[in-house]
Amino acid sequence: MVATYRDTIPNLATTSDARILVQGFTGKASTFHSQLSIDVGTNVVGGTSPKAGKDNKKHLGQPIFKTVRELRASSKAKRQLGKIDAASVFVPPALAADAVLEAIEEEIPLIVAVAEGIPIRDQMRIHAALHSQSKSRYLGANSPGYTNAIAGVRMGIAPAAAAQKGRVGIAARSGTLSYEATGATSDLGLGQSYVLGVGGDYYPGTRMDEALEFFLNDPQTDGIILIGEVGGSMEEEAAELLSTLSNDSARTPKPIVGFIAGTNIPPGRAYGHSGAIWREGEIAGGDPREKIKHWERAGIMLAPSVADTAEVVLEQLKAIGKA
Incomplete structure (x- = not known):
């Protein structure tokens, strides 16, 4: 079988020595954010910068x-840096695509x-x-x-203080709402396994169904929170993934809880992100009411x-004896 991009979903897992x-x-x-990451134990081994040179090496x-x-x-x-496991890209939008590529x-x-x-043309590249x-x-x-x-x-800009070791995987299109879910699970003592900000662009690199697939297969994740919003079809794709797995009795069930933001946003109006816009009557137009039904x-x-x-x-984890 020919390997595809979807085969890289397990790459979302990292270890403490990454x-x-x-x-x-x-x-x-x-x-600022790299120092925060280092302070919580992230193993930053080096970086790139146009300022790097003979007299500026560190x-x-x-x-x-x-x-x-x-x-x-x-x-x-x-030899100095060893194998690089992940790259955290802090390059301005106009140049970010070249760094990612x-x-x-x-x-x-x-x-x-x-x-x-990032310009849509660059997102497509x-x-x-x-x-x-x-x-x-x-x-x-x-x-x-x-x-x-x-x-x-x-990696990124998520508040380090809100995170706590735990068992809930969070995937969100909205950064701010992911922080709120992180804080809420920490406050209840559940903590998080992973928090994945899938982003609000038209062409995100990891879609919600891929994040969901990762959580379903991750042994450290017992419960899942998905945070969607208006626009696009990512929420429908996550629902479709679950429908294909519904007959798999060998899969250990994990509680999945969702919230969809922007249910009162009228058609045709952008909601925060470039990808958060829906148009009534279009196929996969992103109607939040339809997303909820799915x-x-x-x-x-x-x-x-x-x-x-x-x-x-937490209620669902208690129901299955995992809380």
């Missing part, structure tokens, strides 16, 4: 290079990008590259990032608010 490269390492926001105590290609071409650098070219297993406003290979998995863009609370791996039919339990998702998942 070696992280930061692209755009020396920028102000990147410096940042936050780690080596810097002009590009990933330069790093890979240097046997000394490869470079990471794909170098077959870095996991690439996380936070840039908001990334999308085409991703689906032509089976080595790299991309999370983002327009994403708050990636958190493995158990292993202490953080999720209910698939067995996803809908919560009345993001804050309530933690309560609902």
Whole structure:
């Protein structure tokens, strides 16, 4: 069987010793968030920056290079940094696509990008590259990032203080709502296994059904929270995945709780993200009411608010003896 991009879903798993490269390492926001990540235990081993040169070889105590290609071409650098397991991309939107494509070219297993406003044409370039290979998995863009609370791996801008080691996997199109769900599960003592910000772009690298597939197969995740919003078809795809698995009696059931934002947004109006817009009457037009129906039919339990998702998942975990 020919390997495809979907075969890279397991790349979303990381370990505490995962070696992280930061692209755009020396920028102000990147410096701030990279230091936060290092403080919670993320193993940042180096980065790239146009400022790298003969007289500027380190940042936050780690080596810097002009590009990933330069790093890979240097046997000394490869010995110094070792195998790169993931890249955290802090490159501005206009240049982010080139950074992501470079990471794909170098077959870095996991690439996380936070840039908001990457031109759609560039998103399509990334999308085409991703689906032509089976080595790299991309999370983002327009994403708050990636958190493995158990292993202490953080990439992106998600608040480090909200995360707590635990058993609930969270996937969200909205960064802010993912923070709220993270805080709510921490407050109840559930904590999180992973928090995946799938992002709000038209062409996200990891779609909600792929995040759901990852959680269903992850042994450290007992309960799942999905946070969707108006626009696109990602929520419907997640429901379709569950419908294909409904007859698999060998699969261990995991409670799945959902919330869809923007149910009162009128057709034709954008809601926060470039991908969060729906038009009445279109096929897969993103009607939030239809999304809710799809999720209910698939067995996803809908919560009345993001804050309530933690309560609902706790109730379901108790029902199956896992809380």
